[in-house]
Amino acid sequence: MSRSSRAVVTFSNQVKRGELFSIRAIVQHDMESGFRHTEQGVRVPRDIIREFVCTYNGRLVFRADLHPGIGSNPIFIFDAKADQSGIIECKWSGDNGYLTVLQQPITVL
Template sequence: MSKTSRTVVSMPKTAAKGEIVPIRVIVQHDMESGFRHTERGVRVPRDIIRNFVCTYEGVEVFRADLHPAVGANPTFSFFTVATQSGTLEFKWSGDNGYASSVTSQLTVTG
């Protein structure tokens, strides 16, 4: 099942060739660990993002595997080098068939 998550991607729209590009992605997700119980003692089922991948023109530049100890709305901060104008795709998947993605464009100058 594919769902849309509220996602915020912070990165420059342009960069000089060879420049280091900072990227920050925040994914809105409750990240239920499976260890919490309701007031009535019923266990809340686990529902976490299990992995996050960023590709730049189809080449993987960042990957993270997540575990139940990660808090809600995880934030990923990393860097890549501006090599060519193109698309960065951010994909994540998790429990219960959860999957979503978003893209950003980077224009490389010089």
């Protein structure tokens, strides 16, 4: 079953050519490890984000593989170098068909 959740990506939308700028990406997700049990003893199924990928005009900027030990609502903060105006795309994918994609424009001065 595919589902999405609230995600936020922030960065300065206007950057000078050649400058480094920070990208912050956070997604709201419980990151259920699959190791917990309910009060009735039933195992809670695993439901985690497995991969985060960020591209800048189609070129890979940052990639992370996630595992059950990652806490809920994972946040990533990383830098990229401004070379041309275009699109920053962040994509989270995971168990049970989970997919969230955000695209935001960036203007390079």
